[in-house]
Amino acid sequence: MRHTAVKAACLFLLWGLVWVNINDRLLAYGVLKFPQFSPAALSFLLLSFFILTAALLIYFVVRSSQQAVEGPSGYQEMFYNHPVPMWVYDTDTLRFLAVNDAAIEKYGFTRNEFLKMTILQIRDENDISKLLEDQQRSINSKSYRGVWQHRKKNGENFMVEIYSTPSQYKQKRGRMVMAIDIDAEIKSTIQAKDFGTRYELLAKVTPDAIYYWDMSSDQVTWNHGPSTIFGYQESEVEPTFQWWEQRVHPDDHDRIIRSVRNAIRFGNVHWADKYRFLCTNGQYKHVYARGSIIYSKQQEAQRMVGVVQDIDKEVKQQEQIGLLSLVASQTTNSVFIMDAEGRVQWANDSFTHHTGFSLKEAIGKHPREFMAGPETSIEAMNRIGKQMETGVPFTAELVQYRKNGEAYWVHMSVTPILDDENSVQKYISIQTDITEKKNFVTLLQEQNNTLREIAWMNSHELRKPVSSILAITSLIDTDSTDQPTNLRLMLMLQKSVTELDEMIHRMQEKLKQQEDDLR
Numbered sequence: 001m002r003h004t005a006v007k008a009a010c011l012f013l014l015w016g017l018v019w020v021n022i023n024d025r026l027l028a029y030g031v032l033k034f035p036q037f038s039p040a041a042l043s044f045l046l047l048s049f050f051i052l053t054a055a056l057l058i059y060f061v062v063r064s065s066q067q068a069v070e071g072p073s074g075y076q077e078m079f080y081n082h083p084v085p086m087w088v089y090d091t092d093t094l095r096f097l098a099v100n101d102a103a104i105e106k107y108g109f110t111r112n113e114f115l116k117m118t119i120l121q122i123r124d125e126n127d128i129s130k131l132l133e134d135q136q137r138s139i140n141s142k143s144y145r146g147v148w149q150h151r152k153k154n155g156e157n158f159m160v161e162i163y164s165t166p167s168q169y170k171q172k173r174g175r176m177v178m179a180i181d182i183d184a185e186i187k188s189t190i191q192a193k194d195f196g197t198r199y200e201l202l203a204k205v206t207p208d209a210i211y212y213w214d215m216s217s218d219q220v221t222w223n224h225g226p227s228t229i230f231g232y233q234e235s236e237v238e239p240t241f242q243w244w245e246q247r248v249h250p251d252d253h254d255r256i257i258r259s260v261r262n263a264i265r266f267g268n269v270h271w272a273d274k275y276r277f278l279c280t281n282g283q284y285k286h287v288y289a290r291g292s293i294i295y296s297k298q299q300e301a302q303r304m305v306g307v308v309q310d311i312d313k314e315v316k317q318q319e320q321i322g323l324l325s326l327v328a329s330q331t332t333n334s335v336f337i338m339d340a341e342g343r344v345q346w347a348n349d350s351f352t353h354h355t356g357f358s359l360k361e362a363i364g365k366h367p368r369e370f371m372a373g374p375e376t377s378i379e380a381m382n383r384i385g386k387q388m389e390t391g392v393p394f395t396a397e398l399v400q401y402r403k404n405g406e407a408y409w410v411h412m413s414v415t416p417i418l419d420d421e422n423s424v425q426k427y428i429s430i431q432t433d434i435t436e437k438k439n440f441v442t443l444l445q446e447q448n449n450t451l452r453e454i455a456w457m458n459s460h461e462l463r464k465p466v467s468s469i470l471a472i473t474s475l476i477d478t479d480s481t482d483q484p485t486n487l488r489l490m491l492m493l494q495k496s497v498t499e500l501d502e503m504i505h506r507m508q509e510k511l512k513q514q515e516d517d518l519r
Contacts, residue, residue, distance in 0.1 A: 008058045015057060019050050085179045087114070088169045091139050094118040097169045106181065108153030119177075122150050124157060139175075142166065150179065158183035209308040213241065213291075215301055220244060229287075229310045231280035249276035249284050264301045269293055271304070274311070286315040313420075334410075334431040340424045342366050342388060354433060356403030367429075373401035384414075391416050391424050397434065409438040 023046060030042040079086060085103035089096050099114045107114075107122060120128055127149060138144045144164045151157050160179040167176040209225020218241045226232045230247075237243065248256055252275035263271040271291045276284035291306025321337075334354050336347035344362045352358055357370060368381055380398040387394040393415045399407050410431045417426040 007061050011057050011061055012054055015050075015054050023050075082178075085181075086177065087179075088167055088174045088176050089119050090172050090174050091135075092173065094120060094135070097172060097174055103179070106152070106179075107150070113153075122152075124149050124151055138164075140166075144175075147182070159186045206307070208310070211244075211291075211304075211306055211308065213304040213306075215303060218242075225308060229308070230277060230285065236280075247278040249278070252276055264293060267295070267299060271306070277308075285310060285312040287311060317417075331430075334433075336362065336367075336429055338367075338427040338429060340426065342385075342427065345426070351431075354402070354431075355400075361403075367400075371400040373399070373405075373407060375399045375407050376401070384412075388414065388416070388424075388427065391418060391422065408433055408435040410434060 026046055027039065027042055030037070030046070031039055034042065079098070080100045082100055083102055085100065085106045087096055087099040087103050095118050096114045099111060104111055104114070109117070120131065123131055131148070134146065142165065144162065146162045148160055148162055149157050150160050159182050161182045162177060162179055164175045164177040167174050206223075207228065209229055210223040211225075212221040213219075214221075219239050220241055220243070221239060222237055226237045227234060245253070245257065256273055256275045259273045260271060262268075269292060271293060272289065274286065274288050277287050279285055288309045288311045289306060290309075291304045293301055294303040294305070296302050331348070332350055334348070334351040336351055337345045339345055343364055343366055347359050347362055351362070355371065361370065368376075372381065376399050380396065384394075384396050384398070387396070393413070395411065395413050397409065397411050400410050401407050411434045412429055412431045415428045416424045417428065419425050
């Protein structure tokens with residue numbers, strides 16, 4: 001369009017020069033051919049012809065220039081430089097007729113590639129039949145709007161909102177299309193909807209208290225948590241921040257309020273803290289609260305969405321374990337805590353002192369893995385394993401081994417720690433070294449056996465020589481002159497006395513051995 005005026009002027013000048021050369025000849029020819037007309041009339045007709053032909057030539061030049069360079073709606077510059085992807089396509093062949101720079105940048109095809117393609121080639125294969133049906137319905141509509149999925153040259157799909165109107169381009173019937181990328185908005189909407197659905201589902205099924213705090217109105221929305229955790233009726237739960245604040249334990253109140261305000265003041269996205277919250281029975285429960293803070297574009301806190309978990313039992317168990325740990329650290333007995341599978345998790349200093357094993361060497365192992373030895377009863381270990389499975393406290397005695405290989409006897413008292421469902425969570429084992437006791441019992445048993453042996457000797461073996469001596473002495477006749485008979489009796493008496501002496505010595509040796517053992 002910028003050179004159209006020059007072209008028209010040049011054409012008019014050229015036609016004028018031609019007309020100057022042929023005007024006189026045409027006038028002379030007209031006078032001879034049409035003598036009935038005056039030369040003035042013929043000259044007027046020729047001038048009129050010149051003006052008409054010049055006007056027609058200028059019209060066709062201008063029209064030709066318009067058709068050659070005009071873009072959609074005749075605004076070439078606006079079309080090609082528009083920031084939104086635009087194109088014109090032939091409604092008969094569906095081929096691209098023109099595309100702007102934004103479309104080239106967005107879709108990744110060059111202009112030449114676009115002009116060899118149809119609009120079907122930027123669509124998903126699954127949408128082509130639907131597109132053809134929609135194109136037939138809207139081919140004559142003055143305006144069209146729809147949401148479609150388009151495909152880039154690299155294969156990436158994205159959602160666009162289409163606007164189109166009829167357009168003539170180089171004598172071809174087409175439609176001018178504007179494609180606005182709404183992929184981010186669509187995904188954001190889907191995510192928001194999915195988040196809302198998940199939030200509602202989570203709020204129903206979770207045992208925790210879920211809250212939504214609108215800071216602008218200071219309104220707080222809760223799920224069932226205040227009822228199921230703290231015992232409040234729904235009518236007792238007020239949808240205000242003050243309702244929650246008034247029920248925070250007085251010793252925790254200032255710290256928690258300050259913690260929340262600091263998180264907001266420093267622009268933190270996440271907040272978490274522990275405190276105690278008042279129940280309807282007047283007791284306080286330990287809770288762990290977390291929240292995500294949502295800010296505006298101006299970085300002003302608008303909302304907080306979070307969860308409050310009941311950790312009362314865990315805190316009290318930790319307090320009990322702390323007390324037990326304090327007691328265990330002070331006791332001279334070996335104490336260690338095992339998990340549900342019987343692996344060591346913790347042991348006191350006395351355990352290390354008595355066994356020689358460090359805590360690092362014991363953690364994660366079953367006691368039988370590093371404290372069993374040749375004299376350890378397999379039957380006793382199996383019995384202990386079965387008793388641990390019952391979840392009932394029990395005691396047992398068996399031989400264990402220190403790190404240096406020394407065997408020793410222990411008396412163990414094992415107590416299982418159960419959860420709400422009576423499932424074992426941990427075991428606490430207290431072991432007492434009873435080696436001296438066992439040795440003393442063994443010694444007493446040996447002494448008892450010795451005494452029984454002496455008693456047997458007294459009742460059986462000792463009685464025999466004594467009876468013989470008594471019988472022999474009763475036979476000796478001191479008044480008799482039968483010397484040979486008395487001599488034989490004296491020999492027999494000597495033998496019986498000797499046997500009695502030997503037995504007495506044996507009894508003395510056993511008694512002496514017992515005395516030595518006691519020492």
